[in-house]
Amino acid sequence: MSLTNPLSMFDVSGKTALITGASGAFGMVAARVLAGAGCKLVLAAGSADALKDIADECREIGTDVTEVNARPSDEAACEAMVAEVVKAYGALDILVVASGMNKVAKIDEMAPETFTSVMDANVTQSWLLARAATRQMKAQGTGGKIVLVSSARGLLGHPAGYTAYCASKAAVDGITKALGCELGPTGITVNAIAPTVFRSPLTAWMFEDTDQAKTVRDGFLTRVPKGRLGEPEDLAGPLLFLSSKASDFYTGHILYADGGYTAG
Template sequence: MISEPLRNPLSMFDTRDKVAIITGASGSFGRACALTLASLGGKLLLVSGSQDELNDVLREVKEVGGEARVLVRRPDTLEDAEAIRDAALEAYGRIDQLVIASGFNKAGFIQDLPLDDWEAVMNANVRGPWLMAKVVGTYWIESGIKGKMLMMSSVRGRHGNYSGYTGYCTSKGATDALTRVLATEWAQYGITVNSIAPTVFRSKLTAWMWSDDEVGQATRKRSLSRIPLGRLGEAEDLMGMALYLLTPASSFCTGQIMYVDGGYTAG
């Protein structure tokens, strides 16, 4: 007998009526993920610290026929994370997917970087995701929901960087470790946890690399020299992997750091 997935492979990527929380929804990856899930029938809670930017994403979600609510809040504390979870439950009655697309960087060599800046990076990239995982994961376990959690890592979780990334590289290494340990802890509940790890791709944080000034050109040239495919990434390059990791297609994939990097880590 031929199984339904083999008869209809696209059914494995079905996300209709699934409810997703997306933190960092106003960023490049969060926005692209929101539009992808919305256009395929998902229901979204878009979370960010900027009302104006969230409104822009909400408008675009509606343009593709999607359904979403917005919440101006960051998961800085346990109370914040609980409020985000509760807002999704109040709006839709359940949560199926958690996408942690928020992130932050403050570069500086360790001898010059203030402790406050290092802690700000760690709080945004490690503490916040841990808090969201705690409150949503607890809800999934108690509710018997086989949820899907997706985080944003980076090739910098695996490779160092000579540009003063002691905060960012450390935080993304922690993201990789958190991905693996949550995957092993939650496997017994049927919950999957994975991360996408890109190289440099176009975002608000990297917009300067696409400029024509001397610094932008030099940095872009140096980055391109390490990428076999010969170009920097766009947010859309991440969406096929994101859709895979948030749908039944990836039901036997957990604890993985999925490099979407133009071949950077292969060379």
């Protein structure tokens, strides 16, 4: 690698990547970006139809794709996903954990099992996938890239019943930092992307030209120095950076893709 050829640092062509939650908002961004960059993909999601749609789209981009119709619901499922990557392509170079959930309720109205389900989906499953990937990457002896998905809510609270979500994303931040320290000597980097509101099927209403959307959007944008909500493209650069050699000296890092929301 030469400083006179800096784009080579971002070259991930021929690498193999596992993306969980591949049919979700961030997972689809990750699939499109890494497919376009020339990665071979194993895409995992619970919805077979939605999974096929994004897998076919990536094949049309011109990359090799293997579909795994499953969620990382437990240890066995996570180990099986990593095994599928090795079976299909011989090695695992990049893990992107884009699976997760949010359930909103005020604390006095939230059932304990609801809190536990969010923590399990966002924290336990991230940990299990990182463990399975770490074992494989260590065995390969060539390092690797683990990218978790956090949120600005891992740093900041929210008044609308986000105790489970905020706690879960703060825990993802903790896993990221701890694994960054633990795995530093191995050549495996562990980082997280932490977006704020960006365009997705769940947030599409905030982008609409309605009085309700404008009121909510304007209130939110008073905290965003860039003065707009996020677009999927705003996540593409951070993902490619954290998946490539360009980030080899970055680990345990939370990269806020938030238009400056957490800066003020």
